[in-house]
Amino acid sequence: MRRTLIAAALALACGPLLAAESAWITVGDDAWRLIAAEAADARLLSSREVAVDVPAVRGSAALVRAVDRVHAVEIDADWLPRLSVRVHEALRRCGGFVRHDSPAEALAELHRLQGRVEAALAPSYAIDDAAEVNASLPLTQDSRILATIQRLSDFQNRLYDSSHGVAASDWLAGEWRGIVAGRSWMKVSQVRHFGWPQKSVKLVIQGSGPNAAETVVLGAHLDSTAGSGSSEVRAPGADDDASGVAALTEVVRVFAERNYRPQRTIELIAYAAEEAGLRGSQQIAKRYQRAGKPVVGVLQLDMTAFQGDATDLWIFTDYTNAAQNQFVADLAAAYLPLLGVGYDRCGYGCSDHASWTGRGFAASFPFEASFAHSNHAIHTANDTTATFGNQALHALKFTQLALAYAVELGSD
Ligand code: IPO
Ligand code: ZN
Numbered sequence: 070m071r072r073t074l075i076a077a078a079l080a081l082a083c084g085p086l087l088a089a090e091s092a093w094i095t096v097g098d099d100a101w102r103l104i105a106a107e108a109a110d111a112r113l114l115s116s117r118e119v120a121v122d123v124p125a126v127r128g129s130a131a132l133v134r135a136v137d138r139v140h141a142v143e144i145d146a147d148w149l150p151r152l153s154v155r156v157h158e159a160l161r162r163c164g165g166f167v168r169h170d171s172p173a174e175a176l177a178e179l180h181r182l183q184g185r186v187e188a189a190l191a192p193s194y195a196i197d198d199a200a201e202v203n204a205s206l207p208l209t210q211d212s213r214i215l216a217t218i219q220r221l222s223d224f225q226n227r228l229y230d231s232s233h234g235v236a237a238s239d240w241l242a243g244e245w246r247g248i249v250a251g252r253s254w255m256k257v258s259q260v261r262h263f264g265w266p267q268k269s270v271k272l273v274i275q276g277s278g279p280n281a282a283e284t285v286v287l288g289a290h291l292d293s294t295a296g297s298g299s300s301e302v303r304a305p306g307a308d309d310d311a312s313g314v315a316a317l318t319e320v321v322r323v324f325a326e327r328n329y330r331p332q333r334t335i336e337l338i339a340y341a342a343e344e345a346g347l348r349g350s351q352q353i354a355k356r357y358q359r360a361g362k363p364v365v366g367v368l369q370l371d372m373t374a375f376q377g378d379a380t381d382l383w384i385f386t387d388y389t390n391a392a393q394n395q396f397v398a399d400l401a402a403a404y405l406p407l408l409g410v411g412y413d414r415c416g417y418g419c420s421d422h423a424s425w426t427g428r429g430f431a432a433s434f435p436f437e438a439s440f441a442h443s444n445h446a447i448h449t450a451n452d453t454t455a456t457f458g459n460q461a462l463h464a465l466k467f468t469q470l471a472l473a474y475a476v477e478l479g480s481d
Contacts, residue, residue, distance in 0.1 A: 097417035150298025168346025217315035226304035229342035278332030289313025290343030313370035331479030350421035369422035373467035377438025390431035
């Protein structure tokens, strides 16, 4: 009793210091070293070696096998908002962390990664819907993409645990509802999550073929982050990742304009809480896996507006599916023949595709730049449209690639 009283008094006096809760994350080696040096009470639970494919030479399509060390760590949850920022500042590299709901789940992730989950479903990657793709591509408009990026950047921030982040989710749901209005086969919903208020936004385009249960997922993340993670911080997240959400929005707008009805079901998802350790996509991929939902492919768009290299599209070869990556490159060659394609590695937990890969689904992640020339303004108040010259011509390429991907995989 007395212990309880003292604890309560201390909690009142010290606030969040004593109220600190544990979080369980998995991280790559670089991030773990940074945590070990800076987060005094972080505790290593387990480590595993994971085989990944990486370009033999930066940029090249020829891959070699490499080994990543991935670690399960228990850490004070208050430390996490700083982690994604510190990884960028200190390491000048990508790669992130994945947050789990329990130590057991963190260890289970290591176990699955070590087993190198191959995608359970292997669809045909035939490119045979040129009529629909070629009729749709000219309808995509960079001015509309830019307007959506600007609108999303105008929120003070889109933090997963702030009222602004909640408002951004509500706004996007309304925007998508407006676009699909009157089309019975297109439905918008908001997905609730356990542990934070921002909802993911999901748009389902119901398939009309015999394989309508099979689902193609295109995703981007709705949330943003900067600095402290305080709920009033300015975090426009124009490139990261309003540019991905805007690309999805333009794909939807063109599909609605054409009254396009796929054979398979297509889902577009703006994930909540990516910056908090892929938490939104973790919950969604876990639910889909448990429900046995046949997801035949996943495409992630996270950062599409900042052109860092002469080569346009960068395909990350680690924690993604090689066969589907080839399909993405083939789509670019077929429909966007003027674009250059390069290959790079992204690091563990780098964006929401990793949540799907970890659950055995085929995921790909076409990116705006090579690692060496990536946008350094992300995760700061300077991630605005000005950083990419107030235009969306680079984002337009990813929009067109995503549209071709959705039609070609959606129609088999
Ligand atoms: C990211 C991805 C790849 C590279 I190279 C650089 C940066 C962004 C990703 N880590 C992120 O913060 N997504 O929200
Ligand atoms: Zn980010």
